[in-house]
Amino acid sequence: MADAPTAGSDEGTVDAFLQGGTSLRHAPGPYFGAYGGRWMPESLIAALDELEDTFEKAKADPGFIAQIADLNKNYSGRPSLLTEAKRFAEHAGGVRIFLKREDLNHTGSHKINNVLGQALLAKRMGKTRVIAETGAGQHGVASATAAALLGLECVVYMGAEDCRRQALNVARMELLGAKVIPVTNGSQTLKDAINEALRDWVANVGNTHYLLGTAAGAHPFPALVRYFHEVIGEEARAQILEQAGRLPDAVCACIGGGSNAIGIFHGFLDDPSVKIYGFEAGGDGVETGRHAATITLGRPGVLHGARSYLMQDDDGQTIESHSISAGLDYPGVGPEHSYLADIGRVSYEPITDSEAMEAFKLLCRTEGIIPAIESSHALAGAIKVGQRLAAEGGAAGASDKIVVVNLSGRGDKDVATAAEWFDLLDKNSAEAAIGKEGEQL
Amino acid sequence: MTTAQTTGKSATSKSAIAIDKARAEGRAALIGYLPAGYPSAEETIAAGIALARNGADLIEIGIPYSDPVMDGPVIQAATTEALAKGFSVRQVFDVVAGITSQTDAAVLVMTYWNPVVRMGVDEFSRRLAEAGGAGLITPDLIPDEAVEWMDASEKYGLDRVFLVAPSSTPERMRRTVDASRGFVYAVSIMGVTGARSSVSSAAQDVVAAAKAAGAERVCVGLGVSTAEQVAEIAAYADGVIVGSALVAAVRDGGVDAVAKLTKDLSTGLTRK
Numbered sequence: 257m258a259d260a261p262t263a264g265s266d267e268g269t270v271d272a273f274l275q276g277g278t279s280l281r282h283a284p285g286p287y288f289g290a291y292g293g294r295w296m297p298e299s300l301i302a303a304l305d306e307l308e309d310t311f312e313k314a315k316a317d318p319g320f321i322a323q324i325a326d327l328n329k330n331y332s333g334r335p336s337l338l339t340e341a342k343r344f345a346e347h348a349g350g351v352r353i354f355l356k357r358e359d360l361n362h363t364g365s366h367k368i369n370n371v372l373g374q375a376l377l378a379k380r381m382g383k384t385r386v387i388a389e390t391g392a393g394q395h396g397v398a399s400a401t402a403a404a405l406l407g408l409e410c411v412v413y414m415g416a417e418d419c420r421r422q423a424l425n426v427a428r429m430e431l432l433g434a435k436v437i438p439v440t441n442g443s444q445t446l447k448d449a450i451n452e453a454l455r456d457w458v459a460n461v462g463n464t465h466y467l468l469g470t471a472a473g474a475h476p477f478p479a480l481v482r483y484f485h486e487v488i489g490e491e492a493r494a495q496i497l498e499q500a501g502r503l504p505d506a507v508c509a510c511i512g513g514g515s516n517a518i519g520i521f522h523g524f525l526d527d528p529s530v531k532i533y534g535f536e537a538g539g540d541g542v543e544t545g546r547h548a549a550t551i552t553l554g555r556p557g558v559l560h561g562a563r564s565y566l567m568q569d570d571d572g573q574t575i576e577s578h579s580i581s582a583g584l585d586y587p588g589v590g591p592e593h594s595y596l597a598d599i600g601r602v603s604y605e606p607i608t609d610s611e612a613m614e615a616f617k618l619l620c621r622t623e624g625i626i627p628a629i630e631s632s633h634a635l636a637g638a639i640k641v642g643q644r645l646a647a648e649g650g651a652a653g654a655s656d657k658i659v660v661v662n663l664s665g666r667g668d669k670d671v672a673t674a675a676e677w678f679d680l681l682d683k684n685s686a687e688a689a690i691g692k693e694g695e696q697l
Numbered sequence: 698m699t700t701a702q703t704t705g706k707s708a709t710s711k712s713a714i715a716i717d718k719a720r721a722e723g724r725a726a727l728i729g730y731l732p733a734g735y736p737s738a739e740e741t742i743a744a745g746i747a748l749a750r751n752g753a754d755l756i757e758i759g760i761p762y763s764d765p766v767m768d769g770p771v772i773q774a775a776t777t778e779a780l781a782k783g784f785s786v787r788q789v790f791d792v793v794a795g796i797t798s799q800t801d802a803a804v805l806v807m808t809y810w811n812p813v814v815r816m817g818v819d820e821f822s823r824r825l826a827e828a829g830g831a832g833l834i835t836p837d838l839i840p841d842e843a844v845e846w847m848d849a850s851e852k853y854g855l856d857r858v859f860l861v862a863p864s865s866t867p868e869r870m871r872r873t874v875d876a877s878r879g880f881v882y883a884v885s886i887m888g889v890t891g892a893r894s895s896v897s898s899a900a901q902d903v904v905a906a907a908k909a910a911g912a913e914r915v916c917v918g919l920g921v922s923t924a925e926q927v928a929e930i931a932a933y934a935d936g937v938i939v940g941s942a943l944v945a946a947v948r949d950g951g952v953d954a955v956a957k958l959t960k961d962l963s964t965g966l967t968r969k
Contacts, residue, residue: 293842295810297767299862299887301839301869441773447764454766459888461864557811558837559764571786572815574763 280525280601286475289598291591294474295558300454303461308476310381315483320376327372328487331405332362336488338495338660343622348639349646351657352500355625356492356520358664365628365665366488366516367398371467373484375402378465385409385464389453391418391446392582392669393425395469400434402467410434411456413449418582425669443576446586450560470513471590474561478590482518489523492660500658506531506641509662510633511604512548512584514593516664521602531603534593535637537579538606548577549606550589551597564591580609580673583630583665611636613677616667628665629673635661711831712856712879715754715803716914716935724966725931726754728916729959730807730940733758733792734784735775735947742795744947747956749800752963755936756796757834760789760808767836769891771941775948786812790828797829805858805879807834813846822849832856832879840876850878858882861907863899870910880914880936881907885921891941893920896929904934927965937966 286292294304314320328334337357345353358366371388378386386408390396396412403410412429416438419426426436442448457466471481496504507524509517511534524530539547547553550565557566559574567575567587579585596602612629615636619627627635638661646654667674675681719726729748733741745756761776761784768776793804806825813821813833825833832855838846840859850857856879861870864887874881885900886893900917907915917930918938930937939962946954 294839295837295842296839297837297862298839298860298869298873299864299884302862302864302866305866441770442763442777451764451766455769455889458767461887555815557814559811560766566811568811568815570815572762572812573780574811 280596281522283479283592285479288478288592288595290556291562291564291594292475292478293563294561295563296474296561297458299458300461300474303457304474304476306381307377307465307480310377311476311480314377314380323376324373324484328369332368332372333360334487335491335495336360338492338499340499341619341623344619345642347618347622348642348659349644350654351642351645351659352655353638353642354496354499354504354658354660355663356488356660358488358516358662359625359627359631359666363398363401364668365394365398366485366519367395367469368401369487369519370469370481370484370515371395371398371402374465374467374480375406375408378408378467379406381465383463383465385411385460386467387411387413387453387456387464388467388469389446389449390414390469391449391585393418393422393429394583394665394669396434396436397425397428397432399467399469400429400432403434404432412436413439413452413456415444415446415449416440417444418446422582445576447560447574447588454560469515471515471518471592472513472560472562472564472588478562478592481515482522482592485515485519486522488516488519488662489521492520492662493523496658496660502658503527503530504658504660505529505645506533506659507662508533508535508634508638508641508659510534510584510630510664511536511551511589511593512586512630513588514590516662518590518592520660520662521596525601532601533637533641534602534604535607535633536604537577537581537584537633538608538611539578539580541608542606546578547606548579548585548587550577550587551593551604552606554589556594559588562591564594565589565597580612580677581629581633583628584633605637607633607636613674615639616674617678625663626667626671627663628667629670631662631664632667634664709854710856710879711803712755712805712858713914716880716916719754719966720935723968725934725968726916726936727752727927727959727963727966728755728757728918728936728938729753729943730757730759730938731943731947732761732772732775732779733789734761734779734782735944736778737782738788738792740947740952741792743952744955745792745796745804746799747952748943748959749796749802751956751959752966753802753959755803755805755831757805757807757938757940758789758792758796760786760806760812762809762812765809767889769889769941771892771944772890775944786816790824793825793830794828803831804829805831805834805856807836810835810838818845818849819852822853822855826853826855830855832858834858834882836860840873843876847876856880860884861903863887863903865903865906867906867910870906874907874910874912877912880916881912882938883907883915883917883934885917885919888919890919892922892945896920896926900930901933924961924965927962928969931966931968
């Protein structure tokens with residue numbers, strides 16, 4: 257893997273950007289530096305063009321903007337809170353830590369921002385059916401929710417193995433009126449669910465919109481998904497200025513495909529004093545090969561429509577990723593993150609399953625908040641960042657340092673996994689038997 | 698943009714020569730697809746030779762790939778098995794050389810783009826040319842992203858077979874035809890590979906649109922599995938591409954079944 261450009265090494269480039277007055281915000285695509293583009297079958301190009309055109313017109317339409325704002329406020333429950341986590345922060349070098357509470361949104365994560373926006377675009381295009389991929393089921397549940405609200409038919413592709421492990425999320429989607437199709441091809445995971453959704457899209461593109469769940473894929477998806485999540489960063493920036501009176505020293509988020517991260521990062525990309533960190537799933541440890549640390553250890557390649565960092569072997573075959581967190585268990589990453597890594601604006605680091613689960617428990621016990629395991633990667637990263645900031649400033653200066661963490665989702669869905677990890681279940685309980693099978697409670 | 702198809706370079710295009718030879722005989726060309734390494738590299742070579750000796754003018758060798766978004770169940774199952782048995786991309790050059798050294802068929806490689814990126818576009822092209830290959834069919838590479846491939850294919854004299862679809866706008870049709878070399882691959886329907894009971898009437902419209910955009914040779918693929926369907930397409934296209942049906946033949950009856958099906962399919966080529 258020696259030929260990969262080292263992520264985050266090119267500090268000079270980003271300085272030039274920020275000092276030269278070139279904004280990193282609102283990057284329109286299709287390219288983010290050497291990344292992005294459209295590596296897609298010709299059959300789908302017309303649909304991507306139609307989506308791009310519809311999106312550009314919607315952005316310029318005050319009626320559309322008002323529709324999104326209304327749904328965000330009166331359906332999702334935005335703005336989400338910014339909560340200072342004082343007891344948690346004692347374990348992070350004594351810096352001040354603020355949590356952006358995307359876990360409080362309707363459906364329990366940031367995912368709702370994107371699905372509402374895309375479902376509205378689908379309606380504008382006259383499409384009557386949406387399809388989506390899902391790993392653990394979060395994006396599937398969010399898509400089914402938006403489809404129910406807006407009266408669209410919804411089909412969700414989900415790896416057969418994931419369907420079995422997340423049986424209750426399958427039931428949630430079906431309660432919401434969606435049809436869940438188990439995918440038995442390839443490795444039967446999220447990437448194969450995306451492949452199957454793309455095959456459906458090619459065959460049904462006339463009446464169907466592919467409601468992609470992350471800021472990846474072919475243009476215009478990376479810029480479009482980011483657009484609907486930019487609200488996270490805009491709110492967080494205004495809230496921290498109001499509550500702390502200044503910008504944070506650092507912003508932290510977890511990265512799978514990278515949609516929650518690009519949403520909060522976007523608010524701070526042009527603030528040179530704010531260091532930005534993305535935390536990838538280190539799984540059992542990056543040295544074990546069982547991880548999903550795409551930027552840390554991947555190499556540029558093309559998958560699912562975009563050029564980006566990618567976990568692949570010497571033949572260019574995609575390698576299966578591993579993480580305790582289903583939402584981060586993807587061997588690719590959004591192209592804008594690859595660009596931000598190369599120019600050094602964002603530092604990407606791996607967090608192991610163990611580190612994430614310790615941070616998960618710590619937030620439960622110190623703040624009374626059960627975080628998603630995905631978001632726990634950002635929390636574990638924030639502990640490291642806080643300790644580093646404290647070391648730089650000395651103990652006295654630590655309390656002046658501020659870190660904002662995107663708490664992208666709540667952990668109710670992860671209780672079974674956590675109970676098993678911490679060995680909390682009575683051996684004779686029904687839950688323990690289910691937990692051994694990896695089921696979602 | 699200058700079109701390679703119309704500037705005379707087609708004279709050195711192996712695909713164009715094979716299609717033109719069929720045309721001179723008053724028939725359409727038959728193009729057969731086989732996945733490399735299924736069930737083994739040796740058997741792919743034997744099946745490729747059987748294709749050529751029983752009526753195929755061009756042969757398409759597919760590189761098994763982990764994420765084949767344009768393929769239906771039959772080809773997916775075959776390529777997944779080839780990968781599970783340890784197929785490596787460099788073996789495709791042995792397969793191509795094994796067929797080109799024994800037959801006169803033009804041998805193209807069909808590949809998703811990432812394996813080419815991984816090896817390096819220039820290196821891949823050099824090795825394909827050395828193996829006697831005619832060029833590449835690229836299901837997930839559109840001309841918009843093909844700068845490196847345009848350069849490498851010119852350098853090594855390889856054919857660039859891009860796809861056009863029922864959804865392609867006239868502007869995209871022109872762009873794709875202009876960028877192509879050898880022939881243009883017309884996708885018969887909106888969908889993935891796999892045998893279908895009838896070939897969509899959209900196919901004829903796609904061929905007409907590609908011809909109107911300046912294409913000299915247009916071949917039709919997706920869903921073709923019988924001699925009757927071959928005959929239907931041969932009436933308006935320069936070549937007929939058969940994939941999943943041949944893969945099923947390999948699966949169910951090996952090289953002999955490929956020979957038999959090819960012979961049968963070729964009876965549909967002559968225009969009535």
